[in-house]
Ligand SMILES: Nc1ncnc2c1ncn2[C@@H]1O[C@H](COP(=O)(O)OP(=O)(O)OP(=O)(O)O)[C@@H](O)[C@H]1O
């Protein structure tokens with residue numbers, strides 16, 4: 001393999017993705033190969049692939065929503081530009097265009113990238129089959145020879161998923177399937193240039209790890225420090241002249257192909273208000289449970305919502321919103337939309353403190369603590385970590401439910417009790433005390449009875465607001481682990 005292609009300095013993070021793409025692009029096998037890159041909107045797919053094309057001299061084409069004839073004309077123009085021709089190429093049909101396209105690669109491997117491929121497929125449904133013919137026609141049985149490294153990229157998850165699903169023509173052809181995800185919360189803090197952990201959590205609770213929200217969407221305006229946060233929210237997020245205000249609405253419209261956004265927003269609002277079970281959502285929006293099956297499926301396919309199973313109560317699932325901005329929109333923006341459009345962002349924000357704390361930052365902090373336990377669990381607890389999840393422990397004696405925010409399991413061993421490494425509670429805005437530990441202790445006892453291996457279960461308190469002296473003393477005795485927001489970023 002040729003020596004590794006360096007990642008351009010302007011590309012932040014994405015080391016693993018860059019390595020995989022560079023490897024794919026430099027693959028020396030004498031046959032055409034196919035890769036698929038997908039991901040939600042604004043995560044940096046185009047940015048990464050354009051950078052790859054620039055670094056390798058590859059071909060890059062970004063399709064637009066257009067008719068077949070116009071798309072073909074634009075594709076011909078892009079190929080002509082790539083070839084340095086003054087006149088645009090005009091192809092009679094896609095078959096001819098794709099043949100020329102796949103022939104761009106000679107004996108040296110070169111990436112041939114089509115971005116927003118799903119737009120092309122919409123206008124020309126036969127395209128995947130035609131492309132498959134071109135790729136197969138340059139396979140080993142044909143004497144190979146072409147080192148075309150075809151990369152298809154697109155964002156409508158259902159469409160891109162459809163390219164590879166079931167008996168789709170390109171199924172089984174892709175040697176690379178990459179999903180570009182938002183930056184992890186630690187990378188996101190670095191990308192925003194934020195070092196204060198409390199600020200980083202609050203910021204991430206609004207904009208998450210979507211790269212574009214750090215750049216064009218705020219014109220590179222990041223909060224200068226913790227004291228600038230409120231002002232930043234008002235000037236950059238709750239501002240009718242800035243795109244973040246409407247972004248959550250566009251996301252829903254762009255990622256899904258829906259005609260009735262009202263129902264979808266109601267479903268999302270229900271989840272954001274922590275009515276997270278199927279029945280809870282239906283009840284909140286006043287529909288029958290069967291009515292929300294379809295919207296929930298669509299939202300799941302689009303990657304905006306995920307279904308999580310309660311680790312302690314089999315069969316109980318809850319839905320969570322994956323994009324923080326959507327939770328923020330449903331909680332803070334949507335209820336006050338008219339005021340926001342009038343430019344009353346400062347007032348709205350002043351009124352939103354409690355809702356932001358309890359419905360946005362609080363649950364978000366719990367999710368970050370789980371992410372932390374997944375990534376750092378081995379270092380924190382000193383043993384290998386398996387599943388990390390939340391769950392509910394039923395306490396029949398007290399007729400209560402104990403919510404466990406961060407349950408950490410060891411790797412499962414068949415035939416043995418499931419090892420429970422840690423039970424944790426996370427509180428964003430509350431100073432934690434001994435009563436939190438008492439509840440965790442009770443949960444541990446109940447789970448022991450239920451057959452979990454709790455011999456080495458650590459009780460953990462995660463707090464964004466600190467710990468009271470009694471709890472700090474108990475922790476000093478080695479009984480409990482205390483983790484502040486700074487630990488999440490250490
Ligand atoms: N790795 C990165 N380093 C620095 N900036 C990035 C990175 N990834 C994305 N960005 C910024 O985010 C912006 C949006 O990225 P891009 O347009 O590539 O997203 P996309 O996934 O193609 O979105 P869409 O699906 O809407 O086309 C880029 O213009 C760039 O400013």
Ligand SMILES: [Mg+2]
Pocket residue numbers: 045046047115
């Ligand atoms: Mg793009």
